[in-house]
Each structure stands twice: as structure tokens, then as C-alpha cells.
Amino acid sequence: MNGKTVALKVDVDTYAGTRDGVPALLEDLARFGVSATFYFSMGPDNSGKAIRRIFTRPGFLKKMLRIKAASVYGIKTMLYGTLLPAPMIASDFPDVLRETERRGHELGIHSWDHVKWHDYLPWFPKHLTAMELGRASALFEEILGHRAVTTAAPGWTVSPDSLEVQDALGLSFCSDGRGRHPFYPVMEGRRFRTVQIPTTLPTADELLGENGITPENIHRFYIDNLNEGLNVMTIHAELEGGCIRPSFVRLLECFKNDGVRCITLGQAAKEISTIPACELSMGEIAGRDGKVAIQGGCSQ
Secondary structure: OOOEEEEEEEEEOOHHHHHHHHHHHHHHHHHHOOOOEEEEEOOEOOHHHHHHHHHHOOOHHHHHHHOOHHHHHOHHHHHEOOOEOOOEOOOOOHHHHHHHHHOOOEEEEEEOOHHHHHHHHHHOOHHHHHHHHHHHHHHHHHHHOOOOOEEOOHHHOOOHHHHHHHHHHOOOEEOOOEOOOOEEEEEOOEEOOOOEOOEOOOOHHHHOOOOOOOOOOHHHHHHHOOOOEEEEEEEEOOHHHHHOHHHHHHHHHHHHHHOOEEEOHHHHHHHOOOOOEEEEEEEOOOOOOOOEEEEEEEEO
């Protein structure tokens, strides 16, 4: 790829993000003629259960305070699945998914139960991993009339079993990890055949409140840190479609003014010329509590 290209990946984690954040993003992306890849959480919003991470992940509370989680997600979202019942996301908002596709965006599956996958995948038996993706796939096809061709793991959390299930689904590509360029994943000595297109840039919730980065200047960080060729940027419906929406609009304006090409992950997959096999393992990155899937060393 010549010049600077950004593949935009939109993670939709919550009920409120689907209801409010996605329509806002559709409006802003349409204004700049940009298409993105949206990954929807399909099942229950159990966001309130994430409170358990305070006791298992030392950095979780610090991060929630740093990004002002109550203003990002809203009090109701932070109580879903605990003091409030967990609402069903995609089945309550099928028209949001249909409208996203009607506007020319690419859709994929983020999860069935985002919190459950993020927190417990390493302990899932294989049949439960398959069931979580299977339930999400069935509802996706029911709503949109065709099967999903891509998935993205909640919290960039993967296992050899999840990669095997993705292969079995015959997906075109996935975006499960953090890294440098597209690759075929090798995990715990097993090579898998579904190409991974990793997120290459830090996310807003990893950056805000660190090193002087604020909603007012975060767009400059991204502009200053774009590489030549393919960059993959993950945004969140709850952030860029919500409380830092003006920041994202400023970034889109900069992309337009600087001649940065914006594409979907599917477009990026079609433009890949060489795909090496690379190690994929769970590890830590700056600004995020817990472990994420990280691209390691590669071979042809």
C-alpha cells in the first residue's frame, strides 16, 4: 500500500453503544465518505459483571477512573447483569445492524456475551467456545440474511480453541489481536488458517489521561503516529460515538485534509500481498489492564 492507509475497526460492546453510539458514528462517517468495519456484540449486555476485575486485575480500577468510566458508559450500563437485568443487544436493535450495512459498512461479530468471553475464555471448554460464536453467528444471519465472514475477539482475548473454531466457521479474516501487519496465527505450536488483521494503533481508552493526552488533542497523537502503508485503528461506539465524538470528528477532518485513505478491514485483506505466519500469545500492553493477544515473531 502506497501512502498512509487507515483501516477503521469499530467495536460495539454494549446496549447503549449500539443504540446511541453506532447511529452517531454512521452520521459522522457518512459526512466524510468513510466506510468502516463494525463488530457487534450480539447477546446480553453484562457490563456490570466486569466489576469483578477490580479483584483480579490490579490496573482495572485505575483505568476506569482515568477514563471516567461513568461518563463513558453511563450508570445503567455499569449495572447491567448485576443490579439491573442484562438487556439483549442485537435482538433489541436489529435495525441498527441493518442500517449499518445499508450504508455500505462491513459487519462482523464481536461476541455473544462480551464480558463472559473477555474474562473466562482461557477456562472455556472447546464446546462452550464454539457455542458462544455459534449463537452469535446464528443471530447475525437471522438479522442480516447472510452469514458473518469476520469476527473480532472481545478484549483481544484468544485461545487455540477460539482460533480453531474460527477456522471451522470458514471466515475470510479476523481481527483478534495487537500487532504490526496481517499474518497467519501460530499459537502454542498450532498454525491456523484464518488471516489475522491486528490493531496496530493504541486505543483511546489506553491513551486518555496518560502523557498529557486529552480528548482535545488525541487526534494529533494519531496523526503523528501513522505509519506508511496499513494502519489499523480500533475505535469504540461508546467512546468515539459518545463522549469523545468531537475528537473523532477532528481526526476524520485531519485524515481528509492530509490525504489519508480510510478503508474497511475487508478491503485491507484483499490488498495483502504477502502473509507470513507469526506467533500469537497473550501478553500485556501499556494502558490496558489484563492480557491481550500480541503478534510475535514471524516466518514465511
